[in-house]
Amino acid sequence: MKMKGADIITDYLVKENVPYAVGVCGHGIVGLLDSLHERSDKIKTISVRHEQAAGYIADAYYRVKHEPIVTFTSCGPGSTNMVTPLAGAYMDSSAFLSISGNVPTCQFNRGPFQETGRYFQGDFPSVIRSYVKKSFQPTRVEMVPLAVRQAFKEMTNGKPGPVNLDVPFNVFQEEGEAICGEPQDYRWNMDQRPQGNPETIRKAVEMLAAAERPLIVAGYGAILSEAGKEMVNFASYMKIPVHTSPMGKGIIDETHPLCLGPTGRNGAYAANEAGKSCDVLLALGTSFDDRSTSAWLDGYTYSMNTTKVIHVDIDPREIGRNYPFALGIIGDVKLVLQQLLQLAKEQFADKKPDYSAWHKRIEEWKSIWYEYKEPLLNSNAQPIRPERVIGDIRKVLPKNGIFLTDVGVHHNWVVQFWDTYEAQTILQAWGFAAMGFATCGVIGAKLAAPERTAVALCGDGSFMMTPHILATAVEYNIPAVWVIFNNFAYGSIRDLQLGYFGGRELATSFIKEETGELYNPDFVALAKAFGVKGTRIEKPEDLADAVEYGIKLNQPYVVEVIVDRDIKPIGTGTWVLPPFKHPEPNFKPGR
Known part of the structure; x- marks a missing residue:
């Protein structure tokens, strides 16, 4: 039986029960999109406004459900935009299949539009070599069945990780013999759990x-x-x-x-x-x-x-x-x-x-820590203390609700103050720590568990990396809540500068150059421009109600919180960036 390369891929995705394909269109990937259109009753295609968003969505989906979905990107910049989320998933042992389009094989080495590699032909796999478990590049249709089958096995076998399937344009369109086999014959029936000696x-x-x-x-x-x-x-x-x-x-x-x-x-x-x-x-x-x-x-x-x-x-x-x-x-x-x-x-x-x-x-020791934490979680100080932000979200989020934290200084307080009751209900970008993970990943969490509440805590810096995700939430009617931790800075780096360089800072606070005034966009107005409701919170007593309202609204919702930018996370341990000397813990029992 002869089939197009794109149809071989999508048919196997159906066999693997993949529910979503997420990505951005481009000329290099149109063959796959046409095949996904033919199978839209089995796989839902979600179009996002930037390829990074697709990767973060797929990453978060796996962390919640422990089942991979796929992303699609076009050749050239479309696929290089996927490098960062691939790295994040790889460093945190999360899995998804990244399908990237490439130029036609007959144009390899001729420098066609958006070919990657001047000295190596169609060489996108080398771009991501450090950030995937494996990259497959089938250059003939007959190579596709083995590649897609092995890709799924590689993703979830042993330590999970993302895998890339890089497909030249013509391979999507050309026909060849397709003997892909069944997942149970090559993957599902394998016991992947070894016992100890x-x-x-x-x-x-x-x-x-x-x-x-x-x-x-x-x-x-x-x-x-x-x-x-x-x-x-x-x-x-x-x-x-x-x-x-x-x-x-x-x-x-x-x-x-x-x-x-x-x-x-x-x-x-x-x-x-x-x-x-x-x-x-x-x-x-x-x-x-x-x-x-x-x-x-x-x-x-x-x-x-x-x-x-x-x-x-x-x-x-x-x-x-x-x-x-x-x-x-x-x-x-x-x-x-x-x-x-x-x-x-x-x-x-x-x-x-x-x-x-x-x-x-x-x-x-536990008693000492509890006595320190509790007053801060309920502090009425204004500007709002970071700990109060964490505490109030925890109060209104259901125990099985999914909480995502983006990268930034707020993440430190999440680690210390957020009580997690169940596994796979807190999602963090840790090893590679790319901003935008939670901002976009909250959509992936809702796709994986639509019956559960999902809230993303985003720094003002991390939210601005990928604010376009609000458009995707509106387009596909995905209810999620974004709480924006507004301290007018890349706060964690600002604190490093202040600590290591004698109180000097540069390029870490968000300031109007002429006036020295702290500056951020009006996040509520920005959300409104996307068609998303929102509110700005400056008083601690209004915070929990605002987040709870956003949850009950069951629509995309943004809560901007003005946070005290001068409070630094407490250190019960230390961290070091050689050659600097490590700081001593600044948490002292009784103080």
Whole structure:
């Protein structure tokens, strides 16, 4: 049976139950668009106003649902606009299929309109080499079935990540033999969850039993494994406290008695104190990156000179990447936790280890942090304190509502002050940290879970990177709420400048050059121009009601909040940018 290359691709997307294709048109991708038109009863095509938006939408969709969708871009600038969201998804282990159009193969090396590569023909795959798990470039129709089939397997096998399918213009249109096969024959029937070595599992249980101050750290790998239930069951049975990496927020209800909150410079006080005091650390799906560990400096988040690490990860490259380990377990976190619990129940049926002295110390740290946080979450200060913004959104967002935070200084307060109750309900751009992720990603969250509320907290800087997403929300009637944290600055970089360069700043505050007046566009008027309702909030007592109104409106809605720009995030840990000396934590108990 002969089929066009574009039809081979879209037919396989239908077989994989892909519900959405998101992107921007261009001459290089029109062949695929025509095929999607023919299958519009199976796949909904969403047109956005910038390719970055498509990537962020697809990224957020996967983080909520753990199922990939596809993006489409044209050759040249259309596809290079996709580089940043691909990098963000790759660094945070999120998956989507990026289909990029390219110039016709017969024009390779002739420098046709929008060909990428002067010395290498049609070379968009090299542009994104560092930011995808793999890039496929079928140059004949007969190569398409294998490429698209392997692309889906690559995306979700092991550690998830984005994959690129780069298709020359003529390959979309030409016909060839199409034997694509069925997903169940090549992907669905494969068990991708390896267990840990039983002997190593036994050693891990013995180490935890012998410990005086055991601790669990759960990272984003535990969320990707959907291991929340298993982790809570094991931690509860053994009575081992849990802290998380910032990306691990939600794997355990942060109001759970065993949860200490997230780690790092802007982590919770109890989380960092426990981390540097524990003697055995069970690490579940975490990479121990610099921001979650106080830049690997001993004695701030961890004291690895005196702590024994049991590191569990599905990717062996992560084990021992940043810290030495006593035991390394290559396996799926969910299954490894099942093994640990089963063995613990067998060994400690009569008497479990006693960690009561350790729990007493932890409760003291938690109490100190709670007494610090609560007044700030309810502060009536004006301009509005950043902590009040976080607290009021949390009050009105349902427990299973999806909260996205964009990149900026506000993200620091989110890590510290936002209580997450369920996994996959907080979405953050962490590793690559590109502004615009939440601004656009909130649309992807609503597509993945249309029955749930979705709110994006965006800095004024990050929102202005991709404000055109409001047009997409109106076009497709996607109800989402954007809360714009207006402090008239790229605030986190402004704070770095002030701290490292003697109080000087340049190009970080939004100021009219002639008058020195703080400046931002009228965000409510901007939203209105897109056809979106909105309100500006300056008094703390009006904030929660405004966000709640936007949620109940069930339409796109913008809430602009004027925030005190002079308040700096508190540091319970540290971070370092060599050669500068790291700052000492400025959180002091009782102050």
